[in-house]
Amino acid sequence: MLSSLRDATKRYGANIDRFPEGTKKMLFKFAAMTQIPAFRSDKGELPKERMFTRPEQWKVEIGDRVLITKGRFKGHVTKVLAFHRSTNELFVEQSETKKMVIPKQYWQAGQQSHVINYPKPISPRDVKVVSTMVEIGKDGVEKRTEIAADEVVFKGMYWDADYCKMMPYRRVKYHENIIIPWPRPEPVEDDAFATSKEESEERTYIPNSIVRTDSPPGIVESMRSPIMRRKYKWDKQVISRSDEKRLTPPEMPISAAKEGRNGREAENQRVDSEKADCRNGQLGR
Amino acid sequence: MFQSYSFLLQSKSAAKPIIADQARFFSITASTNARQYKSVVSRLVKKRKEYKEGDEKPWYLRIPEEKPKYPLYPYGEALFFKRSDRGLYGGQERGSGYQVSEMGNRTPRSWLPNVVTKRLWSEALNKTIKIRLTSRVLRTITKEGGLDNYLTKEKSARIKELGIFGWKLRYDVLKAREKANKPLNYDLKKNPNGEDVKVFYSGTYKGEPIQLTVGRRKLASLLFPVVRNHTTEPLSFAKFGVEHAKASFGDILKECEGYDMDLSNVSFKPEVSQ
Numbered sequence: 015m016l017s018s019l020r021d022a023t024k025r026y027g028a029n030i031d032r033f034p035e036g037t038k039k040m041l042f043k044f045a046a047m048t049q050i051p052a053f054r055s056d057k058g059e060l061p062k063e064r065m066f067t068r069p070e071q072w073k074v075e076i077g078d079r080v081l082i083t084k085g086r087f088k089g090h091v092t093k094v095l096a097f098h099r100s101t102n103e104l105f106v107e108q109s110e111t112k113k114m115v116i117p118k119q120y121w122q123a124g125q126q127s128h129v130i131n132y133p134k135p136i137s138p139r140d141v142k143v144v145s146t147m148v149e150i151g152k153d154g155v156e157k158r159t160e161i162a163a164d165e166v167v168f169k170g171m172y173w174d175a176d177y178c179k180m181m182p183y184r185r186v187k188y189h190e191n192i193i194i195p196w197p198r199p200e201p202v203e204d205d206a207f208a209t210s211k212e213e214s215e216e217r218t219y220i221p222n223s224i225v226r227t228d229s230p231p232g233i234v235e236s237m238r239s240p241i242m243r244r245k246y247k248w249d250k251q252v253i254s255r256s257d258e259k260r261l262t263p264p265e266m267p268i269s270a271a272k273e274g275r276n277g278r279e280a281e282n283q284r285v286d287s288e289k290a291d292c293r294n295g296q297l298g299r
Numbered sequence: 300m301f302q303s304y305s306f307l308l309q310s311k312s313a314a315k316p317i318i319a320d321q322a323r324f325f326s327i328t329a330s331t332n333a334r335q336y337k338s339v340v341s342r343l344v345k346k347r348k349e350y351k352e353g354d355e356k357p358w359y360l361r362i363p364e365e366k367p368k369y370p371l372y373p374y375g376e377a378l379f380f381k382r383s384d385r386g387l388y389g390g391q392e393r394g395s396g397y398q399v400s401e402m403g404n405r406t407p408r409s410w411l412p413n414v415v416t417k418r419l420w421s422e423a424l425n426k427t428i429k430i431r432l433t434s435r436v437l438r439t440i441t442k443e444g445g446l447d448n449y450l451t452k453e454k455s456a457r458i459k460e461l462g463i464f465g466w467k468l469r470y471d472v473l474k475a476r477e478k479a480n481k482p483l484n485y486d487l488k489k490n491p492n493g494e495d496v497k498v499f500y501s502g503t504y505k506g507e508p509i510q511l512t513v514g515r516r517k518l519a520s521l522l523f524p525v526v527r528n529h530t531t532e533p534l535s536f537a538k539f540g541v542e543h544a545k546a547s548f549g550d551i552l553k554e555c556e557g558y559d560m561d562l563s564n565v566s567f568k569p570e571v572s573q
Contacts, residue, residue, distance in 0.1 A: 251356040255541075258352045263367040267473040269451045 031061075052114045052132075059100045066102050069196070070168045070182055073138055074104065077197030080141035081162040086110055091144055103135035110134045143184075145194040163187070163194060176201075336390045336459040344375035372466040374459060383462055386431030388412060389439065390460035419446045421468075423475040428468070436460075447472050484514070488567060498567050500548045505556060510567040511548075518551050519543045521565065525558045 030038055039058075046054050066072050074080060078094045092108040111131035118128070142162040149157040168182035169190065176199055186192040204210065222228065238246065245251065253261070268276075350356075377384050380392040391412040397405035413434040418427040422445060432440075436449075443449040450461070450469040461469060485497040488510075500511040511518065519540070527534045543551065555562060 247358050251358075253350045253352055253354045253356050255352050257356065257362050258350055260363050260366045261350050263370050264470075266370045266470055267477050269453055269473055270476070271451070271453045
């Protein structure tokens with residue numbers, strides 16, 4: 015978006031952040047009232063700065079196995095299905111549900127009833143990440159142990175090719191030698207119209223010099239509109255005759271008194287010079 | 300010192316003044332009565348850069364639409380008491396001081412110059428001008444013998460006290476005088492009906508004597524449509540005017556001859572042709 019437009023939206027648009035807390039709550043309440051009950055969220059949307067953005071904040075990733083520590087499914091091990099980013103909560107496979115009445119236009123494929131069980135999201139504080147620890151005993155037999163980390167800490171970073179970003183090492187607190195790996199994300203399939211990674215990374219132009227440009231001469235001028243009315247700022251311009259006229263105020267005419275005085279002075283000078291000439295003549299004679 | 304000098308001049312006992320005309324007196328202390336025009340002199344007037352044709356034009360320079368009508372007042376406009384630029388205030392401003400009570404209490408107070416509105420006759424402009432002026436200036440005008448004399452005096456103190464309004468009036472008056480003193484560029488002749496006719500130019504046209512009743516510029520404007528009809532490219536009057544700005548009367552007449560123009564409408568005929 016153009017920066018000017020962005021500023022304009024900030025200036026004139028309904029920016030909720032400008033309002034005080036009480037007014038914000040009231041506005042959210044009004045907004046909820048306009049929604050059908052199925053789509054009303056129990057908790058309001060968090061402010062943007064409090065929403066989680068980094069894996070260290072979430073502590074789990076989509077696909078992680080977790081142990082639920084609170085609620086009806088306390089003690090169950092399930093899988094993280096999705097993030098509810100606006101409230102910093104998780105959707106897990108096995109969770110409490112609430113009954114919801116769905117209008118027919120929003121029915122999913124295969125839905126039979128207006129009433130469905132919709133999963134309730136849970137807080138990441140109420141889950142413990144579960145992993146399988148593999149130990150090789152003295153007798154060379156693999157020993158697999160399921161562990162649930164009470165708490166996790168993050169130390170060190172590595173490049174994760176699947177996530178395409180730097181990821182922190184997730185370690186068990188007080189047993190930092192135990193690293194719980196991040197789950198593998200589901201591979202994303204490219205669209206038919208997508209540019210392939212190799213193609214996008216291909217370098218098509220390498221400048222030979224930062225001093226001399228390879229671009230053809232006059233390319234900058236050709237980019238300017240030839241019918242632009244305003245003259246280009248950096249083109250040198252000169253004062254025209256009419257400009258000079260319009261910039262120069264008229265001179266004050268010489269008054270008769272001044273003219274007379276100048277005349278008298280000129281006359282005196284003339285007389286003096288004549289006298290001097292006479293004197294010189296006399297001397298010469 | 301000055302008093303003794305005047306006394307000597309007036310004394311009857313001395314038939315001739317003792318002090319000869321070569322002797323001069325100098326006053327070392329500045330006269331406190333002389334007007335300082337502090338508020339006028341202390342103004343800082345920005346120095347204007349003069350631009351000539353062909354100079355490089357800075358991108359930030361704004362060219363006004365019309366050329367300025369009046370010369371710049373050397374002391375600039377008033378910083379305070381702006382109304383003094385709209386009349387003849389003689390450099391006076393709002394005064395300030397104290398109102399002192401019997402007990403010696405000082406209360407700040409201010410006073411304005413005694414401003415009156417007058418219609419004054421200008422000889423050069425041949426009209427009355429409605430002016431707001433102080434009574435002090437009115438007295439000076441009376442002493443000077445008229446508004447024009449007041450405005451056109453050359454003393455630096457006068458120019459300081461004129462202000463912008465006075466400066467503009469001064470320009471008008473001097474211009475009017477200049478115009479009045481300009482010699483006529485035509486001869487007055489009488490046509491057979493006894494009416495006055497202005498003859499601007501006498502010369503030969505197509506081998507015959509001609510006396511033109513139009514000026515040089517008017518003749519050029521008559522020539523313009525003929526030249527335009529004989530020009531393949533579009534010709535604007537402005538361009539034509541620039542080309543003929545410095546052409547003499549004879550040159551324009553010669554050009555008219557080249558196009559075989561009929562100038563009988565603008566020529567003076569002393570005799571009525573039968």
